[in-house]
Amino acid sequence: MVLQDLGKRINAAVTDLTRAPTMSEKAFDGMIKEICNALMEADVNIRLVGTLRKAIKSKVKFGELAPHANKRRIIQQAVFEALVDIVNPHEKAWQPKKAKSNVIMFVGLQGAGKTTTCTKLAIYYKARGFKVCLVCADTFRAGAFDQLKQNATKAGIPYYGSLTQTNPVTVASDGVAKFKKERFEIIIVDTSGRHQQENALFAEMVEIQAAVQPQQTVMVLDASIGQAAEAQSRAFKETADFGAIIITKTDGAAAGGGAISAVAATHTPIIFIGTGEHQSDFESFKPESFVKRLLGMGDMSALMEKIQMNNGDQKPTMKNLAEGKFSVRDMRDQIANVSKMGPLSKLAGMMPGGMGGLMQGMDDEEGSMKMKRMIYICDSMTEKELDSDGKIFTEQPARMTRVARGSGTSVREVEELLSQQQMMAGMAKKMKGMGAAGQKGAPGALGAGGRGQQAQMAAMQKKLASMGGAGGGGMPDMGSLMKMMGGGGGGGGMPDMSSLMNMMGGGGAGGAGAGRGGRR
Known part of the structure; x- marks a missing residue:
């Protein structure tokens, strides 16, 4: 991908220097040289590269740094600011006005x-x-x-x-x-x-x-x-x-x-x-x-914007969750929403540090096919089955056989999807009524999809930004997400929908966190 190799080279140069047992001025100059070489090979104008070199050296006067100074942080910040300056025109972009042509x-x-x-x-x-x-x-x-x-x-x-x-x-x-x-x-x-x-x-x-x-x-x-x-x-x-x-x-x-x-x-x-x-x-x-x-370093605001744009109409699912329910249809809707977000490898660059690295090695084609097979399974169900809590299948196992045949999948895949749905239904039951905690009138606002939901999304983005990519309670369980898509040796199994739901809702692992956040 464009600039991906450049990013790896710059990051490697900074990391090699900051992880060294001792940092010398000679090693610092070597880091700058490697960054400049990488930029020129990426077709960045040579004058800009020269400007960046001067900017980094002016921000980090290596010989003048105090003995107790955090050299790693100072160098990382200097490189970050210099690179931002290259792509920042210092001109505010025009914004369209509502109710006008x-x-x-x-x-x-x-x-x-x-x-x-x-x-x-x-x-x-x-x-x-x-x-x-x-x-x-x-x-x-x-x-x-x-x-x-x-x-x-x-x-x-x-x-x-x-x-x-x-x-x-x-x-x-x-x-x-x-x-x-x-x-x-x-x-x-x-x-x-x-x-x-x-x-x-x-x-x-x-x-x-x-x-x-x-x-x-x-x-x-x-x-x-x-x-x-x-x-x-x-x-x-x-x-x-x-x-x-x-x-x-x-x-x-x-x-x-x-x-x-x-x-x-x-x-x-x-x-x-x-x-x-x-x-x-x-x-x-x-x-x-x-x-x-x-x-x-990840870009959580871009990830949350992508999630928000691809979330579709969440009102029916939110209403069910507020009542402590999670139907098979809700499950299908969440799978469809995640699939709209594109290949997981594209989301990798938005994930901070190690989590992005985990995702970049995934097989997008395999992950996409698994999602599609789950949709096929749901689309082979009757309206009654989709709107049920899933127990109808355990009570009448012949339904699973019929759905597997109709979707071109296996009974095992149908069982695994329903198992995930049952787990999410259990979480929904525990979350019942928790959406209103800490936010008066939240269920109504969420149900209307209005300012309450926008405020919650803004608060969620602010929280994630403050985490600085440190993978806390607002982050999805990326290990599970990787495994579910087949990147962690999961075999032909179905995705871990609890991780997907957390990702779509912005909540942490274990449902209750999402409920307290009011998102669902």
């Missing part, structure tokens, strides 16, 4: 992934309550409108484009006017990919910008662009004066540092990164969080 125009090179990214951004804002739409002003590339149409239809987002109108300025202007009239809050305009030397396309970009008057112009940069990133981003900045950058294809094998160099070259904030081809492979970018993940 916010036009966002996309620009970038051919093949950077603009059309896909337009859809991902639309989905991001739609999930946050904005009325969102898409306009295809790319009349240059064959199939551009069809691609946007397919993406938008799949995501349930209104779109505008034309198969007959060849003037992109007219298409963009008509589309924006139409959606403004219909009071859409986020209007995203996709434009033709272009190259620095294509003056006609650059002129067209300026015309579109003048016609639609965007509140925000976003440049999309391919993470594999390399050293050309600075020159290209400067050319676009001088022409379109974009106010934000989105880096795509960070799941590839390229170095990726060139795209980050564009931030320093144009003093423009990176606002999102694309981490894969799927519509959910899209993350908001925060310099501190990014560097934490780069250094293996």
Whole structure:
């Protein structure tokens, strides 16, 4: 993955120095040299690397450190701050306003992934309550409108484009006017990919910008662009004066540092990164969080945001849990929610320290297949069976045989799923009524999915951030999570759903912690 090797090398250099029995200035200089070499090999601009080198040395004056000073912590903090400074443009990113038309125009090179990214951004804002739409002003590339149409239809987002109108300025202007009239809050305009030397396309970009008057112009940069990133981003900045950058294809094998160099070259904030081809492979970018993940420190806020975005409608399950129940259908819903979060290896970078390392070695394909088989089992049940407490299967074992045959699985797999469901039902029974503890009116707020739930999520994120990745009561049991997905020699068994539930709910091991937190 882009920058993954860079992160490992930087982390290894810092770790080797800080774990040494004695730390000398010569070893410190060696660490800086290794970090700089790693950055240059990742296509980070050489001037930026020089700036970083000076920043670290100025923060850590090795010869002036007091004998009792915690050299390890000082060095780690200096490296962290210097790396954050590279990706931090010190410019506040623009934010759309509710109840107003916010036009966002996309620009970038051919093949950077603009059309896909337009859809991902639309989905991001739609999930946050904005009325969102898409306009295809790319009349240059064959199939551009069809691609946007397919993406938008799949995501349930209104779109505008034309198969007959060849003037992109007219298409963009008509589309924006139409959606403004219909009071859409986020209007995203996709434009033709272009190259620095294509003056006609650059002129067209300026015309579109003048016609639609965007509140925000976003440049999309391919993470594999390399050293050309600075020159290209400067050319676009001088022409379109974009106010934000989105880096795509960070799941590839390229170095990726060139795209980050564009931030320093144009003093423009990176606002999102694309981490894969799927519509959910899209993350908001925060310099501190990014560097934490780069250094293996984890990024709990990103993990909690991902959990929150993929949690779906939790009201039925929350209602059941408040009553001390956990049906087979609740079990299925939780499995589906976890599967939406993507491959576990992608979550690894968000996990602090050793837990992320445990997850990175997992077989995503095997884990994904196990989740799918669990869904198949549940989908082969009748409505009565899904809404039951699971005991109907022990009372009538023939039902398990029927479900196994219908789902193409084994009776053993059905038994294991039901065993996990029974364990969760037992936990739910113990948790009954505990959700209200410490928060007056919590059950009602949770049931409504309103501010109470948002407040709880914010409090949970704050708690996790304060833990500093130290794996406390708010963390899932990653050993069990690894084992359940087959990464720990679990054989063909079913996932440990108690760990999954804790992960989805943000609670600690043993149900009661989650209940006291009020999340469930």
